[in-house]
Amino acid sequence: MDESLRTIGQINNKIAKGDVVVLTAEEFVKLAESSGLERASREVDVVTTGTFGAMCSSGAFLNFGHADPPIKMTKAWLNDVPVYKGLAAVDGYIGATAFSETKGIDYGGGHVIEDLVSGRELILRGEGYGTDCYPRKHVETVITIHDLNQAVLVNPRNAYQRYFAATNSSERTLYTYLGTLLPNYGNIGYSGSGELSPLYKDRDLETLGIGSRIFLGGGIGYIMGEGTQHYPAKYLSTIMVAGDLKKMNPRFLRGATFYKYGSTLYVGVGIPIPIVNMNVARNAATPDREIYTEIIDYSVPSVNRPILRRVSYEELKSGKVGLGDRTVKAASMSSLRMAVEVAETLKKWILEGVFKLSRPVAPLNKDVVQKTMPLRRPEPKVAELMRKNPLTANPKDSIRDVSERMVRGNVDHVPVVDEQNRLVGIVTTWDIAKAVAINARTLEEIMTRKVIVAKPQETVDIVAKRMEQHDITGLPVVDEENRVLGLITSADLSRLLKTQGGGVVVEGPA
Amino acid sequence: MKARLELRYSPAHVNKPILSKAILESGVPINILNARLTATEGIMTVEVNADENVVSKIIGILRSNNVEVKEIPRYVEINRDKCIDCGACTAVCPTDALTLGLERKLVLEEEKCILCGNCLKSCPVRAVVLYK
Ligand code: SF4
Ligand code: SF4
Numbered sequence: 001m002d003e004s005l006r007t008i009g010q011i012n013n014k015i016a017k018g019d020v021v022v023l024t025a026e027e028f029v030k031l032a033e034s035s036g037l038e039r040a041s042r043e044v045d046v047v048t049t050g051t052f053g054a055m056c057s058s059g060a061f062l063n064f065g066h067a068d069p070p071i072k073m074t075k076a077w078l079n080d081v082p083v084y085k086g087l088a089a090v091d092g093y094i095g096a097t098a099f100s101e102t103k104g105i106d107y108g109g110g111h112v113i114e115d116l117v118s119g120r121e122l123i124l125r126g127e128g129y130g131t132d133c134y135p136r137k138h139v140e141t142v143i144t145i146h147d148l149n150q151a152v153l154v155n156p157r158n159a160y161q162r163y164f165a166a167t168n169s170s171e172r173t174l175y176t177y178l179g180t181l182l183p184n185y186g187n188i189g190y191s192g193s194g195e196l197s198p199l200y201k202d203r204d205l206e207t208l209g210i211g212s213r214i215f216l217g218g219g220i221g222y223i224m225g226e227g228t229q230h231y232p233a234k235y236l237s238t239i240m241v242a243g244d245l246k247k248m249n250p251r252f253l254r255g256a257t258f259y260k261y262g263s264t265l266y267v268g269v270g271i272p273i274p275i276v277n278m279n280v281a282r283n284a285a286t287p288d289r290e291i292y293t294e295i296i297d298y299s300v301p302s303v304n305r306p307i308l309r310r311v312s313y314e315e316l317k318s319g320k321v322g323l324g325d326r327t328v329k330a331a332s333m334s335s336l337r338m339a340v341e342v343a344e345t346l347k348k349w350i351l352e353g354v355f356k357l358s359r360p361v362a363p364l365n366k367d368v369v370q371k372t373m374p375l376r377r378p379e380p381k382v383a384e385l386m387r388k389n390p391l392t393a394n395p396k397d398s399i400r401d402v403s404e405r406m407v408r409g410n411v412d413h414v415p416v417v418d419e420q421n422r423l424v425g426i427v428t429t430w431d432i433a434k435a436v437a438i439n440a441r442t443l444e445e446i447m448t449r450k451v452i453v454a455k456p457q458e459t460v461d462i463v464a465k466r467m468e469q470h471d472i473t474g475l476p477v478v479d480e481e482n483r484v485l486g487l488i489t490s491a492d493l494s495r496l497l498k499t500q501g502g503g504v505v506v507e508g509p510a
Numbered sequence: 511m512k513a514r515l516e517l518r519y520s521p522a523h524v525n526k527p528i529l530s531k532a533i534l535e536s537g538v539p540i541n542i543l544n545a546r547l548t549a550t551e552g553i554m555t556v557e558v559n560a561d562e563n564v565v566s567k568i569i570g571i572l573r574s575n576n577v578e579v580k581e582i583p584r585y586v587e588i589n590r591d592k593c594i595d596c597g598a599c600t601a602v603c604p605t606d607a608l609t610l611g612l613e614r615k616l617v618l619e620e621e622k623c624i625l626c627g628n629c630l631k632s633c634p635v636r637a638v639v640l641y642k
Contacts, residue, residue: 052594054634179598180632187601254594256634266594266634319600319610331601333634335594337614 005281008274008359011045015353022046022272022350024343025196025284032285041281046350046357049198050215050270050342053191053334054177054256057157057228058265059095060113060245063149064124066090067141072134073126077101078112080123089134093154096255096265108263111255113153116145117217118250151245153217153253157227159269161199161237162293165190165311165330167323170299172469175260179333181298188295188321188330193339194288194313198271199237201284207274208239209360215270215346216241218249223360231370239364241269252342258333266335270342272350274357288314295323301462303372380496382463383456386477386486392417395424395444399435402427402443413474413487416447421483423476426451453478454488464493512621513565514543517554518578521547529556532571538564543624555582555625586629588618592637599629599638 014020021044023031028047032040062083064076072089075082080100083092098109115122126139145151166189168174168181175181178189194200202208212223220243227238252268275281293316295308308323315321321330349355391409393402393416406414406429416425425447435446454463454475463475467490474489519528533540544555558565569579586607597610607622608629629638 175631179634180602180628182602189598189601254635257636258634259631264634319597329601331597331599333596333598335596335614337595340614 003277005041005275005277006045007276008357011274012356014045015350015356018351018353020045020350022048022347024340024347025049025201025273026340026343029195029285029287032281033287037278037281037285040285041275041278044275044281047201047273047275047284048270048343048346048350049193049201049273050196050268050339050344050346051159051193051198051334052252052266052268052338052342053193054258054264055155055158055267055269056097056177056262056264058113058153058155058267059093059109060116061150061152061154062092062094063151064090064092064126064143065147065149067136067139069136070134071126071136071139072128072131073139074128076124076126078122078124079107079115080125081107081109081112089128097262099263105257105261105263108255108257110263110265113245113265114250114253114255116148116151117245117248117253119144119146145246148246152242153221153245153248154224154240154242155227155267156240157229157238158241158267159198159227159239159271160192161197161203161235162194162291162313163191165293165295165316165321166298167295167308167328168299169297172299174298175258176298177258177261177264177333178298179331180259185323185326185328188316188323188328190293190316190330190332191334192293192313192332193334193336194291194317195286196336196339196343197291198269199239200235200291201286202271202273202280203235203237203283203286204279205232205237205364205366206280206283207276207360208271209363211358211361212271213356213358214241214272215268215342215349215355216243216248217245217267218252218345219243219245219247220355221269222358223364226364226368229370230365230368232364232366233369236370237364252338266338268338268342270346272346272355272357288312288317295321301465380460381456382454382458382460382477382488383486385460385492385496386454386456386488387492388486390415390476390484390487392421392484393427393443394418395442395447397443399432399440399443399446403432406432411487413476413489415451415476415484415487416443417484423451423453423478423482423484425449426474426476428474451476455479456485460493460496463488464490467493513558513560514582514625515556515558515569515572516580516582517552517556517572518580519552519554519576521550521552528572528575528577531575532568535571536560536564536568538568540568544626582625586618586620586623586625587639588616589637589639592635593633594635594637596634598632598634602628602632604628 080102094109096110099105100107124143130137166178171183221241224240227240230238254266257263291313296305316330412429427447431446440446454477477486538560541557546553600608605622611617
């Protein structure tokens, strides 16, 4: 343990007397660079941090009060967004990513929370099955946050220490929780405030812990404990936070929608770091150029996505990042301007004496690791479902000949292969119809050369999603050498889904 | 003056070289910013850099050839009350019409905008409004 510079009690006394010295993390980085860490750590009592980003794991507990006659709501909606009702009669939880049953993801739980904090009217609808003590079965009314008994923001995972940066090597635009990713490494999306990042600025989790008082959504919040997916060893710590929604400010809680991804909530979080020893000071003085994250290719449909390179927040914030031999535009999904505003606001509160620091009642867990979901049920693989030895053709084959074989074999897709059985194209019944119309003679005149394929070990629902994305109905299955092993079609998939009732796996850590 | 025009025409006129005609008759280049063709109509956004009377002449030529012409005073507008200055739109803007400037606030340089629409979709708080 480093030698103590000051205690939280001493800092609070200075706050009471009005002579506390507070800098934002950005200002502290600059001071440490110009005057040296030693002097900066002696002069400054508290460093304020801030972040303002989309935090999907956010939501609020609401108590609606009892109607007369009362209802035990088993289902409830606010502006058509479903509220979680697996709780007591008029308690509910509105999650940021829940979305409207009438408007879709354009209006979600994040927007409901913003509307609540803004004091706007919302339509509450509830349904119950009616009991002796709760006879009512339906309720529909208009409410504002002032009508609620309690409205408490409780976010299971906020303020990631740092976050990955995303790019896209594929030829299709991707819509992700790190924004629109243009094809062929067209841009980089990232998140996090770097040298302002609340958890990175106390990266050894020395001063913050359970019970720490923080800035949350423009009001006061508290750290409840480690956030979900907390992974300190990789500097991917997170916190679970709570605070009184009624006292928050809509400027720092903003409903948002990521195009083709979903709705979410932008949350402003700021943590004051008491400069209690040199290690804490050193961590708080870490500049953007020493805070690294990884650029990841989000076109790979796996949680183990390839890392393209390490990158500092300094480079990311410059807006231009080198990738291979190119320079790629980088843009943040979180707002730096707002992150600064969070840190400035918290600084002002402390200077004005309205915000005191609290000593945590217990530290955050430092040993926990993030696990992935075990898949213990057999998942159908392409190899099991594909048609083996499908009808294939050669580029020089005549269209008449191939169309006859397609009719005889009752198939709609024919992979086109070379002498080594390597895939060079594909033709469908539609191509054949087109060939007749333009008087083509051989397959190579009409075949599609850029073929979307499947691999035998891929799971069926990934391939189903791929068909949907490219709006196609069949994929050749190829091995590592691009040799055709089989064919999988949407007809094969719907046969499987009929017997299974499958779905599409969606991954979402944001 | 730089004028931006939205042209709508029915596919029956698609094959007629109306634009080239307008360029020849007015002697002013017309820059195509954006073109879309649907089953029922073609929509094009073009830019003309010329005096006001030349612009009205071009509009006249186009209209007399059955092209519906609408002047577009500006392309996109940022709702400053909504914008959180995240910059998500800047990465997808092909012409750098949107950038983060002083104090990391969003800056829009309208002259650079080609109305591609990328920024509309990429904005998480729907702060970019397309001017129609
Ligand atoms: S419409 Fe396109 S060019 Fe214009 S500002 Fe938006 S992204 Fe940039
Ligand atoms: S994406 Fe939207 S909120 Fe973000 S800077 Fe652009 S206009 Fe503003």
